Amino acid sequence: MNKSAICIVLVNTSHPGNIGAVARAMKNMGLVELRLVAPARFPAEEANWRAVAASDVLESALVVDTLAEAIGDCQLVIGTSARGRRIPWPVLDPRHCAEQALRAAGREQRVAFVFGREDRGLTNEELQQCNLHLHIPTHEDYTSLNLAMAVQIVAYELRMQAVSAELPDDACAHWDEPLSTAAAMEHYYKHLEQTLIEIGFLDPAAPRQLMPRLRRLYGRLRLDEMEMNILRGILTETQKRIRT
Amino acid sequence: MNKSAICIVLVNTSHPGNIGAVARAMKNMGLVELRLVAPARFPAEEANWRAVAASDVLESALVVDTLAEAIGDCQLVIGTSARGRRIPWPVLDPRHCAEQALRAAGREQRVAFVFGREDRGLTNEELQQCNLHLHIPTHEDYTSLNLAMAVQIVAYELRMQAVSAELPDDACAHWDEPLSTAAAMEHYYKHLEQTLIEIGFLDPAAPRQLMPRLRRLYGRLRLDEMEMNILRGILTETQKRIRT
Numbered sequence: 001m002n003k004s005a006i007c008i009v010l011v012n013t014s015h016p017g018n019i020g021a022v023a024r025a026m027k028n029m030g031l032v033e034l035r036l037v038a039p040a041r042f043p044a045e046e047a048n049w050r051a052v053a054a055s056d057v058l059e060s061a062l063v064v065d066t067l068a069e070a071i072g073d074c075q076l077v078i079g080t081s082a083r084g085r086r087i088p089w090p091v092l093d094p095r096h097c098a099e100q101a102l103r104a105a106g107r108e109q110r111v112a113f114v115f116g117r118e119d120r121g122l123t124n125e126e127l128q129q130c131n132l133h134l135h136i137p138t139h140e141d142y143t144s145l146n147l148a149m150a151v152q153i154v155a156y157e158l159r160m161q162a163v164s165a166e167l168p169d170d171a172c173a174h175w176d177e178p179l180s181t182a183a184a185m186e187h188y189y190k191h192l193e194q195t196l197i198e199i200g201f202l203d204p205a206a207p208r209q210l211m212p213r214l215r216r217l218y219g220r221l222r223l224d225e226m227e228m229n230i231l232r233g234i235l236t237e238t239q240k241r242i243r244t
Numbered sequence: 245m246n247k248s249a250i251c252i253v254l255v256n257t258s259h260p261g262n263i264g265a266v267a268r269a270m271k272n273m274g275l276v277e278l279r280l281v282a283p284a285r286f287p288a289e290e291a292n293w294r295a296v297a298a299s300d301v302l303e304s305a306l307v308v309d310t311l312a313e314a315i316g317d318c319q320l321v322i323g324t325s326a327r328g329r330r331i332p333w334p335v336l337d338p339r340h341c342a343e344q345a346l347r348a349a350g351r352e353q354r355v356a357f358v359f360g361r362e363d364r365g366l367t368n369e370e371l372q373q374c375n376l377h378l379h380i381p382t383h384e385d386y387t388s389l390n391l392a393m394a395v396q397i398v399a400y401e402l403r404m405q406a407v408s409a410e411l412p413d414d415a416c417a418h419w420d421e422p423l424s425t426a427a428a429m430e431h432y433y434k435h436l437e438q439t440l441i442e443i444g445f446l447d448p449a450a451p452r453q454l455m456p457r458l459r460r461l462y463g464r465l466r467l468d469e470m471e472m473n474i475l476r477g478i479l480t481e482t483q484k485r486i487r488t
Contacts (some may be wrong), residue, residue, distance in 0.1 A: 025393055030383030053386055090415035095404065132415060136400070137407050139274030142297055149269055152393045153400050154378070160339065163381050171334035171376060 005105035006158060007033035008151055009070045009114040011122060014040045018118065020050030020058065021148030026099065027054035029155035030162065034061040035070045035112075067114065067126050075109035079122050079130030080150060082143065089126075091133040097116065098157035113154055118147050177224035184228055189215060197234045198242050249349035250402060251277035252395055253314045253358040255366060259283045262362060264294030264302065265392030271298035273399035274406065278305040279314040279356075293307035311358065311370050320345065323366050323374030324394060326387065331368075335377040340403035344376065357398055362391050415452045421468035428472055432460060442486050 008026055013019050019042060023034060036042055036059050042063060051058050064070050065189065071077045078097050081089070088155060092100070101111045114130060116122035136153055138145060145153075160167070180188075193211055196202035202210055223231070252270055257263050263286060267278060278301050280286055288308060295302050308314050315321045317448050325333070336344070345355045358374060359419070360366035371377060380397055382389060389397075402409070424432075437455055440446035446454055467475070 019264065021390070024390060027386040028382045028389050028393070053388070088416075088418055088420050091418065092413075092415045093411050094400075096413055096415070098482055105272065137403060137411060138272045139403065142268070142271040144297070144470070145272050146268060149272070149393065149396045150267075154398050156338075156400075157385065160337070161380060167337050167381060169336070169340055171336045171340070172332075174332055174335065175434070176332050207322075 003012060004033045004099055004192065005109070006111045006113070007035055007074070007200060008155070009035045009037060009112050010040070010069070010147070011037045011067055011114060012117045012127060013042075016041045016044030016047040016117050017050045018147045019044075020047035020054075022151045023051040023054040023057035023061075025148055025152035026155050027057050027157035029152075031155050031241065032057055032060070034058070036063045037062055037067050037070050038065055041064065041122055047128065067129060070113045071114065071129065073110055074112040076104040076111045076132070077114060077130045078112065078132045078134050079114045079127045080116065080154075081135055082121060082134070083135040089127065089130070089133045091135050093137055094154050094157040096133060097132065097134045098154070098161045101158060102161045113151075115147060115150060172222065177200060177226045180223045180225055180228045185218070185223070188218070188223075188228060191232060191235050194200070195238055198239060248277045248374050249353070250275060250345055250355045250357070251279055251318070252399070253279045253311070253356050254282060254283065255281040255314075255358060255370060256283070256361045256389070257286075257391065258286030260285045260291040261294045262391045263305075264286075264291035264298075266395045267291070267295040267298040267301035267305075269392050269396035271301050273396075273403035275399050275402065276301055276304070278284055278302070280307045281311050281314050282309055283307065311373060315356045315358065315373065317354055318356040320348040320376070321358060321374045322376045322378050322396075323358045323371045324354065324360065324369055325377040325379055326365060333371065333374070333377045335379050337381055338378060338398050338401040341378045342378065342398070342405045345402060345426050348397055348403045357395075359391060359394060418468065419468060421470045424467045424469055424472045427468045428469070429462070429467070432462070432467075432472060432476060435476060435479050439482055442483060
């Protein structure tokens, strides 16, 4: 993703601390372009403090007077909105908005995500300057999200889209040892069974479902070679002790 | 989703303000069960202040001394982790972890998401008490997420999973007027063409690609019936003016 293809626009932010938290949330997810429409106070100490290591995002932030100036160079403008506006507008959740944004950015378009005031969001007039509205599906018990949290969710979705090709959906995709082969597993089960007989835990005359249960247990694990060596070592040691 | 099937566990949180921000992030996404392992200061004024309307989550929070106590009743324990631990553990992004969590909760299992200290996360020993590790794919320029932001992302993913069946992937899924039929569109194009000829903008002898371009434009819009009436009204008025 071209870092500056997507910008975050904050309209009339009251608390500079929120601007700082937004800068950090952006940089954590690889966004760098921040535009501020008539913030109440900026620059401000609290903003730098909350930005922690993202003060560069604050320093390069563009400060303008109107939303129109902030989004003037953008081909896709997405405004965050609570539901239930008088005139319905095209509205999507953060995931689908992120999809649209990255698709547009991939076509060399500039995209703005616009966030409103802490207490009452964007006005209808501002929302009507947007191509698309974004709605975060909060729970009905408490729908008012902190501003920086809303930006964090959107920035996270953009990042997930940008890196989705790299993200494994298999929890064990990154492993340090090669996995055991089926043949090695069979050797292990044989060794295990023999040992269980030797210690008197398994009666070959009445084996019941013991070995199938142990196969199901170890089979689910997908043991790696080092783990296999450890388990085999335990069996070998156990046998030595018993036989002496 | 059964609200209390999934709990958020914070280990050794230094700043009570972060605990409050976590409570708000949780309630915004429909989570209510918070467990605190040896917080530096709690209860605390800053926690209530940052929780805003989620002070009920703080009031019902369980405070315990050890991680083992916090997760004792859980069947699935997911610990947040930066990458690159010495021993690789099963690791997934927030989306896939949320999937697993809701699947487990659907089978009446209790699930814990465990978050570590602000400055250094969870220890290796704590991570080894988890079934699965969660990694948020931050950008390499700035990987250190604020604690409450990390909780917000996870809570958001849980909420997205929980409501995914209800969420429209069509931006215009909720609309107030029925859409125009193809026949109504054809009447409109005919009316438009006639009007453009009357105002002298379209030369029937050399129409070029004007009408196809206008068809492409209005066709993409998927006009509703009220919008259609407005456009037809404009054409009718225009014709009246010209003909007088």
